[in-house]
Amino acid sequence: MIIPCIDLMDGKVVQLVQGREKALEADAPLVMLEKFKAFPEIQVIDLDAAMGRGANDDLVTLVTSRAAARVGGGVRSVDRARALIAQGARRVIVGTAAFATNGVNEEFLTAIAAAIGKDRLIIALDSKDGQIVVKGWRQSINLSAEQVLKPLEPYCSGFLCTYVDKEGMMQGTDLDWFRRLRAATRLEITAAGGITTLDDVRALQAMGVDAAVGMAIYTGRLNLEHLAALNTEKLC
Numbered sequence: 001m002i003i004p005c006i007d008l009m010d011g012k013v014v015q016l017v018q019g020r021e022k023a024l025e026a027d028a029p030l031v032m033l034e035k036f037k038a039f040p041e042i043q044v045i046d047l048d049a050a051m052g053r054g055a056n057d058d059l060v061t062l063v064t065s066r067a068a069a070r071v072g073g074g075v076r077s078v079d080r081a082r083a084l085i086a087q088g089a090r091r092v093i094v095g096t097a098a099f100a101t102n103g104v105n106e107e108f109l110t111a112i113a114a115a116i117g118k119d120r121l122i123i124a125l126d127s128k129d130g131q132i133v134v135k136g137w138r139q140s141i142n143l144s145a146e147q148v149l150k151p152l153e154p155y156c157s158g159f160l161c162t163y164v165d166k167e168g169m170m171q172g173t174d175l176d177w178f179r180r181l182r183a184a185t186r187l188e189i190t191a192a193g194g195i196t197t198l199d200d201v202r203a204l205q206a207m208g209v210d211a212a213v214g215m216a217i218y219t220g221r222l223n224l225e226h227l228a229a230l231n232t233e234k235l236c
Contacts, residue, residue, distance in 0.1 A: 002201060002231045003070075003190060004036045004224075005214035006063060008056040009047040015215050016047070026218050029059055033066050038228035041068045041090070043160075043190075043212050049074030050095075051136055057087065064088030070122060072160075078108075078115045085116050092116060093160055095124035096134040099141055104148060109155040121156040122190075125149075127177070128164035145177075149185040158188030160212065165193070172196050175203050182207050196221055201230060 006029060007014055013026040026032060036042050044063050049055040050073040063069055064087055071084050072093025081092045094112065099105055113121055125145040126133050132148070133140045145161055152159070161181055163173050173194035181189055191204050192212040201222075204211045216222040 001041065001210045002039065002227050003041055003043050003210060003212045004032075004039055004217055004227075005043045005045065005192075005212050006032055006036075007045045007047055007214065008059050008073075011056060011059065014047070015218050017215075024218060029063050030066070033063060035224060036067070038224070039231060041070065043093075044069045044071045044073075044089075045093070046071070046073030049080075057083075060084070060089075061087045064090075070160075072122075072124060075112075078111050081112050081116050081121075085120065091120045091122050091157070093122045093124050094156075095126060098123050098152070098155075099132065099134055099143075101141070103143065104151050109152070113155045118155055119157045122158050122160050123152050123156045124160045124162065125181075126162045126164050133164060146180055146184050149181065149187075153185060153187055156187070158190065159185065160190045160192060163191070163193035173200055175200070175207075178204060178209050179207055182209055198222065198226060198230070201227065205230070 013029055013032055015024050044060060046056050046060060052074065060071055068090050070091040070093055071089035072095065075081050075092055075094045076097040084092050097105060097108055127145050130144055131140040132143050132145060163177060171194055178191050190210040190212050195201060195211050195213050196216045201211050213222060217224060
């Protein structure tokens with residue numbers, strides 16, 4: 001499955017490079033939803049909530065009222081996860097809070113899975129220089145994504161795996177890394193970070209990995225009609 005991304009900051013749809021530098025502002029959320037209407041699911045990340053400087057709850061509610069969406073950004077409590085479900089999120093993405101200083105945050109994940117159901121929980125594994133990064137990709141922990149996939153399986157329905165080294169840079173992604181991740185878990189994997197060409201998307205599809213696509217769509221490098229056609233082929 002191909003999943004277009006909507007990232008929200010300061011009430012606008014944006015795209016960042018490496019999670020820091022704003023590269024562009026896009027059309028309003030409803031305009032983007034119209035463009036994405038051929039896709040069965042979209043991904044929404046509230047960057048302000050992720051960075052701890054407010055939230056775009058009204059926009060999240062607007063988007064989730066019009067489309068099936070997985071939503072993340074600043075999910076550091078059970079109450080926040082419940083609130084996103086109440087706002088219409090189909091599934092909730094948890095990143096930083098899934099980890100403690102010594103590894104997996106089992107207490108938190110047990111609580112959140114019990115509150116919203118593991119089938120509605122996606123855990124984000126963001127990787128840079130081979131290590132998981134948290135807190136807006138500003139802090140690394142001494143674990144690789146490959147190491148934590150199995151321990152995390154009891155708490156979620158799938159993983160959003162971002163190759164941060166190439167995020168937003170339009171330079172392709174690390175297909176070998178995604179092959180290793182695919183071999184390490186039976187659960188759903190969604191790839192993100194550097195996906196630039198139709199060949200990237202096809203390669204991910206061939207290995208049974210979904211693709212979350214942002215910058216390449218917004219810059220026109222990837223054509224939405226072509227992506228929708230690939231999606232239809234795969235679904236068939």
